[in-house]
Amino acid sequence: MVRQNQTVFAQLYAVTDFIAIQAVFAISYWLKFQSGWIPFEPSLSFKRYMLWAIVYGIVAVATGFLVGFYTSKRRKNYAFEFYKVIQVNVIGLFVLLSILFVYKEVDVSRSFLLLFIINNILALSFYRYLLKATQRGIRRKGYNKQFVLILGAGTLGKRFYNSVIHHQELGFEVLGFLDDHKTEHDAEDGNYKPILGTIDDLEDLLKVHMIDEVIIALPLDAHNKFGQIINVCERDGVKTLIIPDFFDFLPSKPFFDNFAGIPLINVRDIPLDEVRNRLLKRAFDIVFSLAVLIVISPLLLLIAVAVKLDSKGPIIYKQERVGLNRRNFHMFKFRSMRTDFNHVSETGWTVKDDPRLTGLGKLLRKTSLDELPQFFNVLRGDMSVVGPRPERPFYVEQFREDIPKYMVKHHIRPGITGWAQMNGLRGDTSIEERIKHDIFYIENWTFLFDLKIILKTFVNGFVNKNAY
Known part of the structure; x- marks a missing residue:
């Protein structure tokens, strides 16, 4: 029943999204041309705009199906939904602009389209957030379950x-083992x-109970039973998912590759391995x-002068x-x-009240201002x-x-700021937690x-209580 409803829900989402897009388009038209808040006269009629x-709407819905916006998102969080809303609207906008170019429709206001896209992203995101919150509430009360x-x-x-x-809001219920x-x-x-029986009782249980998914959580020495289990499940139209007995060695999102028809599990799938992401x-x-x-060039100049006046030595320190x-x-x-201590710094941690630090150096370290030249490292590609x-x-x-x-951290470029640093793991803190x-x-x-x-870096500020 749930499996059949997924297709119905996908179609329902597509229809409601299409209606929502038309409503947002009409509201954006009123804001731009009729509210009086923006002094601008339309060069095309309202009917002409609504045609576009x-x-x-058709382009956006079709794009949504292509990028997986209407697939089951029971296991996905809201961040995934928000990302897909942006992806669908950005792609949809470029497709619409291409169509307008082909049909030589030069009178459609580009500023109106920008206003519409912003409104559409905000409206669809809010609508999907309310929908997801409502679904979670319904599932917590025992409805819309997947067994x-x-x-x-x-x-x-x-x-x-x-x-x-621990994640009952996702709507899964275990019938037994x-x-x-x-x-x-x-x-x-x-x-x-x-425990409802043995593995051999699986076929009878599938006929008696409405089961949506079978989770195979058997040890590796039971792999000879997997084929029979999968055949039984597929004969009854039940999804089968396997938890590998070695899953502790796998990443949170394992990626399956393929070589000459042989499936391979990529133990460390990295999104930045994809060219488009890089x-x-x-x-x-x-x-x-x-x-x-x-923007900060005056500040860089001021710090450079201060470093030069504070103590002898180069302004910029290069560390391998x-x-x-x-x-x-x-x-x-x-x-x-101080320059007379630099020979120690390659293998010595900076400690509290470190005698090697200059008076200005303590302030620069505490506020992370000493890190600013690393933006040049970014430009160099380091x-x-x-x-x-x-x-x-x-x-x-x-x-x-x-x-x-x-050593996994060296699969991508190092950063000026990072996820570990935004969780307080800077300076004299646990290396294991950072990794x-x-x-x-x-x-x-x-x-x-x-x-x-980046936003969290600016909001939290640059002062580091663990930096010496």
């Missing part, structure tokens, strides 16, 4: 069951749904860094760091230490605006042996995630 509204059967009552199956219980070696849970295990991030880095350097693909580069910083913070070669060699997955946050960022990168980190 219909065209845009799940877990094969395997061991550690793997129970771990999945606990995840379902099937297991060949247990008839009931151990008393100390806690409160779990019952180009987008690099283009943003260049534009953003140039803009920042132009390990960057993309484990290649070394020289990272730029305003010098904050760094990105957002990414894991780079470390010195001496410590990289040390950490790679002591901290699991430490966990860095890997989360690497595996879950999106352009919007970068913007979120």
Whole structure:
């Protein structure tokens, strides 16, 4: 029943989105041409504009189907929905502009289209947020459920069951377990749904109960049963999902590749391995860094003069760091230490009341102003605006042996700011926690995630209580 409803819901979403687009188009027309708030006379009639509204609505809905906007999003959070709203509208706008160009429709106001797109993104985002919040409320009350059967009552199956219980807003309900070696849970295990039988009872259970998904949580030594299980499920039209017994070694979003017809599990799928994502991030880095350097150029000059007057030595300090693909580069910083101590700094942590720091250097470090020259590193291609913070070669060699997955951070360019830093992991803090946050960022990168980190950097300020 739920499987059949997914198609109906997708069609319903498409129809309501189309209606919403027409409404927003009409409201935007009123704001632009009839409200009197913007003194502008339309060169085309309202009917003519609404014709293009219909065209845009069709284009937007078709784009939505192509980019997966109308697929089941039961397991997706609202950030995914918001991203898709922006993606659909940006693509739809470019398609509409192309159509207008082909039909030589030069009288359609471009400023009106910009107003409409902004209003449409805001309206659809708000509407989808309300819809998702309503769905979660309905599911918490027991409606719109998707019923799940877990094969395997061991550690793997129970771990999945606990995840379902902790995320009841997603609307999944476990009917029970099937297991060949247990008839009931151990008393100390806690409160779990019952074991309904063995794996051989699966076919009979599918006929008696309305089950939407079967989760295979069996150990690797039971892989010979997988084929039979999948055949039984597919014969009854039930989805089958497999939790690999080695899933602890996989990323949060495993990616399946293919080589000559052989499926491969990519243990470390990185969104920035895709050319389009790399180009987008690099283009943003260049534009953003140039803009920042132009704006802060008076501040850079002021700090440079202050560093020169404060103590003897160069204004800019170049320190070797390990960057993309484990290649070394020289990272730029305003010098904050006395020159007669620089020979120690390559292998020595900066500590509180460090005698190597100059009077101005303490202020620069505390406010992170010493990091500003790194925007030149971004322009050179050594760094990105957002990414894991780079470390010195001496410590990289040390950490790679002591901290699991430490070297994963070098799969992308290091950054001036990063997800770990925005969670308070700067200066004298846990390296293990930093790496966990860095890997989360690497595996879950999106352009919007970068913007979120940059915005959070400005909102939280640049003062670092852990920096010495």
